[in-house]
Amino acid sequence: MHKITIAGLAAGLVASPAAAQSANDFSGFRLEALGGLDEFEDDEGAVYGAAAGYDIRSGNWVFGATGEITDSSTEECATSVIAAGDEVCAQVGREFYVGGRVGHVIADNLLLYGGLGYTNTRLRIVTTDPTGAETRIASNFDGVRATLGLELAISDNAFARAELRGTALEEDFERGQLIGGLGIRF
Template structure:
């Protein structure tokens, strides 16, 4: 994963001189979060913010970078009915990502793109035996792949629909279906 991070930083430094032609953006996003761990899956709501910029290339193509900070309501709890107060919960925590986007314009107001990059998510395990609560958290490194569609409402605002697949260490993965409202500046 460190190789991907170094390659991403190197690519960003290469693109920075051309940033004068870049279109910066920020967006708020929400959608379905389907998390799989050890062959079982749970669904919840994902929400967060992303920021980045797109650099136009020739022929209507563009390349961009995007950083995301998100969280999720996805949670799975089990209880032992024979032990009063016994409860074990696994919850997703924050999700950080840095991706590169490559796409093309479709007409004057639309873009189609694919994305790929690095992601890091947190899982929290909580055990409550009725008198004591124990919490443990772990971070998982992984990769993210996806595709999306962006529609410009006007010169400053856009709507976006995006699919993201993330695969982490320890047989942990997630699928996201995201919708976003963003602003360009």
């Protein structure tokens, strides 16, 4: 399913407005809204949030920094082997991210980029015993996120992007995301 989605997003970004000319040079301050698919361990949900960043273009190369905050609806549940009958759920909460990216302009209005950065994810652990009583604990987990994306300039200051992300968190938790974004440059 992920391969089909990634191919569809990439084809849509390249094909539909590729003929439109743009003066957007992939540099300057940017703000954007984000949304997409979030996968934590084996369960999927939605991820949504906002990002801000700054890019500098040198020739066909783009160097940038990004800060982001997102939230998620993803939840992973299992029956505990420690306390028989208890259900333990890890609910993915807010995530802070700061990182850098390097890209190459592969067409007048299309940027291919990769990135790497630090992330801090909040997980809420909810344990429910057989009587229905709940215990809730929230913990923050640090990690490293790697990204690969395409950004399409759709006007002088507007852009759209598709990004594939992989995150390795403490305690061997893994997270993957397929994100779409719409933004403006100043």
